[in-house]
Amino acid sequence: MQKLAVKGGEPVRRRPFPKWPFFDDEEVKEVLEALREGPWSAGSPKIKLFEEEFASYHHAKYGVACTSGSTALFVALKALGVGVGDEVIVPAYTFLATATAVIDTGAKPVIVDVEPSTLNISPAAAEAAITEKTKCIVPVHLAGCPADMDRVLELAEERGLRVLEDAAQAHGAEWRGRRVGSLGDLAAFSFYQSKNMTAGEGGIITSNDEELAYLARSLVNVGRDVRKGWYEHVRYGWNFRMTALQAAVLRAQLRRLSELNRRRMMSAAYLDRRLSEIDGVKPLERPEKATAHSYHLYIVRVDVGRFGFSSKEEFVKALNAEGIPCNAGYKPLQSYQFIAERSRLPASTHVAERASRDEAVWIPQYVLLAEKEDLEDVVKAFEKLRSNNSG
Numbered sequence: 504m505q506k507l508a509v510k511g512g513e514p515v516r517r518r519p520f521p522k523w524p525f526f527d528d529e530e531v532k533e534v535l536e537a538l539r540e541g542p543w544s545a546g547s548p549k550i551k552l553f554e555e556e557f558a559s560y561h562h563a564k565y566g567v568a569c570t571s572g573s574t575a576l577f578v579a580l581k582a583l584g585v586g587v588g589d590e591v592i593v594p595a596y597t598f599l600a601t602a603t604a605v606i607d608t609g610a611k612p613v614i615v616d617v618e619p620s621t622l623n624i625s626p627a628a629a630e631a632a633i634t635e636k637t638k639c640i641v642p643v644h645l646a647g648c649p650a651d652m653d654r655v656l657e658l659a660e661e662r663g664l665r666v667l668e669d670a671a672q673a674h675g676a677e678w679r680g681r682r683v684g685s686l687g688d689l690a691a692f693s694f695y696q697s698k699n700m701t702a703g704e705g706g707i708i709t710s711n712d713e714e715l716a717y718l719a720r721s722l723v724n725v726g727r728d729v730r731k732g733w734y735e736h737v738r739y740g741w742n743f744r745m746t747a748l749q750a751a752v753l754r755a756q757l758r759r760l761s762e763l764n765r766r767r768m769m770s771a772a773y774l775d776r777r778l779s780e781i782d783g784v785k786p787l788e789r790p791e792k793a794t795a796h797s798y799h800l801y802i803v804r805v806d807v808g809r810f811g812f813s814s815k816e817e818f819v820k821a822l823n824a825e826g827i828p829c830n831a832g833y834k835p836l837q838s839y840q841f842i843a844e845r846s847r848l849p850a851s852t853h854v855a856e857r858a859s860r861d862e863a864v865w866i867p868q869y870v871l872l873a874e875k876e877d878l879e880d881v882v883k884a885f886e887k888l889r890s891n892n893s894g
């Protein structure tokens with residue numbers, strides 16, 4: 504039995520995984536062009552091109568670039584008219600901005616449980632949480648795996664609700680051949696530096712609805728109606744505009760997205776096969792209808808007791824020590840007091856709680872961009888931890 508690195512043994516791996524984010528001459532060329540041609544913000548041709556290219560890649564007619572995924576969510580909710588007195592259904596297992604965006608509109612997040620196989624919103628739990636105050640459902644495409652959009656859209660149709668996709672992690676993901684960002688009324692994407700496409704920061708709202716896109720565009724531009732004039736503020740809004748330099752970087756990143764996502768999917772399929780052979784490890788499932796998964800995260804459920812660890816944190820520490828980047832992921836939304844006191848929790852969210860406390864281990868997307876022999880190190884590290892407690 505090899506001594507674990509966390510106990511002073513030799514780690515499985517000392518070499519780093521691919522650096523993220525990365526860029527090449529494409530970004531340099533785009534940014535120089537943006538600097539030279541100007542303007543650097545409002546009116547920039549780069550921003551307009553990026554909005555059109557990103558939206559069209561996601562099968563959506565309209566794209567409205569903004570400062571972050573968080574502002575994209577907030578603006579989308581405002582465009583949908585969500586506000587004081589409304590309720591918005593969100594999954595318990597997500598980044599806190601999914602809920603704070605709702606709170607910032609004056610509405611109340613209603614936190615529901617997720618599916619054990621994907622950790623995406625449970626349509627049954629969402630249905631059970633609907634009241635006469637419910638205005639909108641926010642399916643989060645966690646890790647880049649589309650939520651069950653057939654059932655979410657059916658439910659929304661039956662109950663007269665709006666759907667905002669939180670696609671912050673899901674650039675290029677597809678549900679039955681249709682890209683996320685075109686499935687709900689509106690969608691929000693993030694370009695934070697960890698994301699599969701990034702400019703350091705940034706976000707975009709996509710939609711197929713002209714009126715909603717017009718409203719979102721006005722809201723991120725201080726409530727202007729630019730067709731009327733620069734100082735024609737026709738509604739309450741904010742300056743959430745993206746810069747031309749961000750758009751330039753993102754145009755180059757978008758051109759690389761398909762190829763990188765294809766590599767992530769291949770690596771994930773390999774890890775799925777190898778890691779499922781290890782007793783006590785279950786990768787999250789990819790539903791058949793999820794025809795493309797962006798694998799922003801590769802998430803496995805680990806029975807850490809089987810590995811001889813008393814907590815998930817200990818397991819994560821030991822895997823890190825073996826040279827494998829990973830972390831323990833989200834806490835459920837309601838574990839943050841400032842969210843809990845502004846939300847409603849109609850039922851138990853034990854699936855999200857168990858995933859968060861005991862099981863879910865996250866491996867970041869750049870690991871999936873490595874070569875096969877590097878992925879083999881990931882498998883070896885899991886096997887080493889497992890053999891440490893094979894009795």
Ligand SMILES: Cc1ncc(COP(=O)(O)O)c(C=O)c1O
Pocket residue numbers: 571572573574597598600601643669671672692693694695705706
């Ligand atoms: C699921 C989810 N929603 C929303 C966000 C917010 O995006 P940003 O960090 O760009 O504000 C993120 C990313 O951090 C996310 O992962």
